């Protein structure tokens with residue numbers, strides 16, 4: 032039963048993905064005698080945490096009616112106390128003894144005053160006597176919730192669905208441990224792994240339904256104040272817009288271009304769609320010239336000077352650190368092309384790889400491969416992935432992968 036309730040909490044947590052960044056996704060369920068009586072999840076950065084949202088929903092349903100009636104309940108969390116005052120007359124269908132309730136939460140309850148007061152305190156004040164935790168909090172400032180609750184006599188069981196709960200917050204782990212943006216790389220190719228004809232004839236490989244998925248992902252980037260990234264050749268050859276289109280959105284994602292080349296500035300417009308739109312665009316380049324930086328800034332284009340690696344290409348690790356630490360971009364959604372994709376693999380920066388496979392065969396050796404720039408002699412040198420999801424979208428197959436941790440390269 033513990034696994035069942037924690038999996039529901041995991042499911043709820045996923046609803047907050049992208050909106051909670053740079054906070055982790057967290058879900059919680061309140062269980063009484065093997066029945067879920069209230070649920071909650073962290074919905075948005077700065078808003079109530081999952082445990083507090085779950086308790087607030089319990090208050091709204093009248094689950095605390097008896098405690099409120101005999102004045103044994105008050106919360107130091109202002110949001111929860113507000114719910115108590117607002118919903119104090121609501122009575123639950125049956126009497127609930129809080130001591131018989133268990134709270135399931137995917138991540139250890141926080142124990143500090145951040146944007147919200149500590150969740151550990153709210154759980155204690157609610158009178159819950161058993162808490163099941165998925166995984167511990169890695170953030171040193173926020174951790175300690177389990178110890179606090181134990182010191183108050185609450186029975187805390189940790190490690191329920193531990194690996195699934197860790198996987199749920201893999202983005203948060205990258206932010207906390209590596210202090211860089213979490214990279215989602217998406218590439219589209221034919222059945223023979225080509226991204227288009229050698230002539231450079233520009234026609235999308237994937238179908239219209241796949242494009243909708245891409246737009247949704249760009250919208251997620253906008254929601255989390257994150258960016259869409261492309262390599263220099265894709266930028267100059269395709270002139271992509273990199274915007275959310277054909278769906279409602281309140282904002283646009285940022286655009287990150289990785290290239291030593293810069294587009295010419297003449298007149299008011301550059302001729303490049305992505306630069307002539309009102310959104311943040313950053314060129315990660317090797318130009319150091321302050322005058323140039325000023326000129327481009329006047330056109331709303333930021334230039335970020337990046338050191339080059341031994342092979343003279345721009346240091347992608349540095350770019351992903353700057354993207355997170357300076358541009359506060361929790362995610363980077365990289366849309367290619369093949370050379371950038373290969374370099375991201377080499378640097379071990381691909382956290383999630385999504386490949387759209389379109390049902391075409393080009394059969395042309397000279398056509399560009401979906402990854403390009405590597406030279407290998409044995410299969411042992413291959414980058415290894417595991418598939419964690421596949422989806423048939425319109426005419427295409429979408430494959431979601433993660434890199435095997437024991438990879439021999441990068």
Ligand SMILES: NC(=O)c1ccc[n+]([C@@H]2O[C@H](COP(=O)([O-])OP(=O)(O)OC[C@H]3O[C@@H](n4cnc5c(N)ncnc54)[C@H](OP(=O)(O)O)[C@@H]3O)[C@@H](O)[C@H]2O)c1
Pocket residue numbers: 217218219220225226227231236261262263264265266268269289290291292344345346347366367368369370371372374375403
């Ligand atoms: N099917 C798909 O999913 C898909 C997606 C995107 C693009 N495409 C196609 O792919 C083609 C372009 O792909 P591509 O492989 O030629 O080029 P690309 O990956 O778009 O860009 C590569 C260029 O980016 C710059 N760069 C700077 N630092 C780099 C680094 N560390 N690693 C890699 N690149 C770095 C370099 O140009 P500088 O000299 O400017 O520094 C490099 O030549 C286009 O024809 C486009 O239509 C297909």
